[in-house]
Amino acid sequence: MDLQLFTIGQLSKQTGCKVPTIRYYEGIELLPNPPRTEGGQRRYNAHHLQTLRFICHGRELGFPIKAIRELLELDQFQQDSRASTEDGCHRADQIALEHLHRIERKIDQLSGLRDELKMMINACKSGDNHSCQVMSVLADHQLCQHSHGAADDNE
Amino acid sequence: MDLQLFTIGQLSKQTGCKVPTIRYYEGIELLPNPPRTEGGQRRYNAHHLQTLRFICHGRELGFPIKAIRELLELDQFQQDSRASTEDGCHRADQIALEHLHRIERKIDQLSGLRDELKMMINACKSGDNHSCQVMSVLADHQLCQHSHGAADDNE
DNA sequence: ACTTGAACCTCTAGCTACTATAGGTTTTAT
DNA sequence: ATAAAACCTATAGTAGCTAGAGGTTCAAGT
Numbered sequence: 237m238d239l240q241l242f243t244i245g246q247l248s249k250q251t252g253c254k255v256p257t258i259r260y261y262e263g264i265e266l267l268p269n270p271p272r273t274e275g276g277q278r279r280y281n282a283h284h285l286q287t288l289r290f291i292c293h294g295r296e297l298g299f300p301i302k303a304i305r306e307l308l309e310l311d312q313f314q315q316d317s318r319a320s321t322e323d324g325c326h327r328a329d330q331i332a333l334e335h336l337h338r339i340e341r342k343i344d345q346l347s348g349l350r351d352e353l354k355m356m357i358n359a360c361k362s363g364d365n366h367s368c369q370v371m372s373v374l375a376d377h378q379l380c381q382h383s384h385g386a387a388d389d390n391e
Numbered sequence: 392m393d394l395q396l397f398t399i400g401q402l403s404k405q406t407g408c409k410v411p412t413i414r415y416y417e418g419i420e421l422l423p424n425p426p427r428t429e430g431g432q433r434r435y436n437a438h439h440l441q442t443l444r445f446i447c448h449g450r451e452l453g454f455p456i457k458a459i460r461e462l463l464e465l466d467q468f469q470q471d472s473r474a475s476t477e478d479g480c481h482r483a484d485q486i487a488l489e490h491l492h493r494i495e496r497k498i499d500q501l502s503g504l505r506d507e508l509k510m511m512i513n514a515c516k517s518g519d520n521h522s523c524q525v526m527s528v529l530a531d532h533q534l535c536q537h538s539h540g541a542a543d544d545n546e
Numbered sequence: 547a548c549t550t551g552a553a554c555c556t557c558t559a560g561c562t563a564c565t566a567t568a569g570g571t572t573t574t575a576t
Numbered sequence: 577a578t579a580a581a582a583c584c585t586a587t588a589g590t591a592g593c594t595a596g597a598g599g600t601t602c603a604a605g606t
Contacts, residue, residue: 243573245582255583260564275572277583290530297529298504301563311526328525329512336508343501346494349453353491357484370483371466374452375445398602400553410554415593430601432554456592 241279250285253292266291266305298339303331396434405440408447421446421460453494458486 248255261267267288270278287308294304310328356373403410416422422443425433442463449459465483511528 243582254565256565257563259584264563273572275583276585277572286530293529295563297507298501307526307529325525332508332512332525336505336512339501339505339508343498343505346453346498346501350491350494350498352452353487353494357487357491370480370487371462374448374462375441398553409594411594412592414555419592428601430554431556432601450592 241281242285244278244280247280247285247288251288251292253288258288261288261291264301266301266308297335299331299335303335307331396436397440399433399435402435402440402443406443406447408443413443416443416446419456421456421463452490454486454490458490462486 242250244255244258247253247258251258253261258267262269267284270280270284272278290308290311291304294307295301299307307328352373356370397405399410399413402408402413408416413422417424422439425435425439428434445463445466446459449462450456454462462483507528511525
């Protein structure tokens with residue numbers, strides 16, 4: 237029936253997604269352009285709401301926008317042609333799996349960092365001399381070895 | 392004696408920090424400006440090398456640049472005045488501790504995501520019908536509750 | 547002395563995923 | 577009719593780099 241229209245603010249409240257972020261998603265063509273009032277304000281329908289929910293939840297789960305875009309296209313594809321639902325499912329599964337691996341790698345990395353930091357801090361606490369272990373560990377990197385990349389790769 | 396001079400490329404090799412990154416650190420005034428040759432090329436000394444090592448290791452550990460900057464200033468302060476080494480140590484310790492907390496929070500977050508993803512993927516695998524659980528979980532968010540913020544806050 | 551090629555230089559733009567600000571317009575409620 | 581809340585666009589900023597263009601300098605070999 238789809239007669240219910242929402243303002244951008246209402247959409248924001250329903251999804252928890254901030255207003256500028258919704259506009260941003262429109263700008264990058266992740267969320268379809270909604271119709272406008274005569275005055276130029278956006279009016280969304282139930283389908284927009286659903287799509288935005290999908291996007292937001294994906295982002296909360298840490299999926300990169302690129303992956304979400306692909307998942308949305310897959311969804312579109314499946315709705316367009318009734319075919320290859322299994323392929324679509326397979327691909328969606330694959331995207332989720334890739335993401336799972338990214339996250340598991342990141343957890344390992346961070347666990348290593350956590351341990352190294354703990355060592356630094358403990359060394360500092362128990363230091364009988366007053367020289368700071370935090371500083372010297374950072375300077376010399378002698379307390380332990382670690383073999384992770386930089387921790388700042390944004391997912 | 393400090394007579395040994397390095398080119399930016401040599402510094403890069405010694406630290407593992409990429410050449411443009413070294414220049415970037417100079418640009419944001421994290422690494423002091425080195426002297427130049429007549430032709431304008433940078434020539435670094437042992438002190439620069441040490442400082443860059445400190446920075447790089449801090450970044451590898453995921454410390455934000457702001458924190459590294461503060462640690463460097465603390466270090467400078469301690470070298471300038473022989474005083475308050477203990478205060479400096481305390482502050483360094485505090486910075487490291489804050490960072491440790493950030494990391495532990497992030498690990499918790501990611502563990503939640505990992506579990507949710509695993510559920511999605513398992514649901515997809517065992518699905519007797521051909522509808523994809525990955526998609527529907529993202530759309531409806533029904534399989535489980537999670538209470539973490541967005542996972543994309545870059546550290 | 548000269549040439550060659552690697553390494554250097556600056557500057558600008560791009561990346562991800564937003565967020566903030568300025569300055570103006572529309573809608574809605576009274 | 578008016579006033580406040582919500583909307584609009586456009587631009588710039590955030591973090592921490594990375595990539596590219598287009599030109600210069602350095603060191604080694606001939």
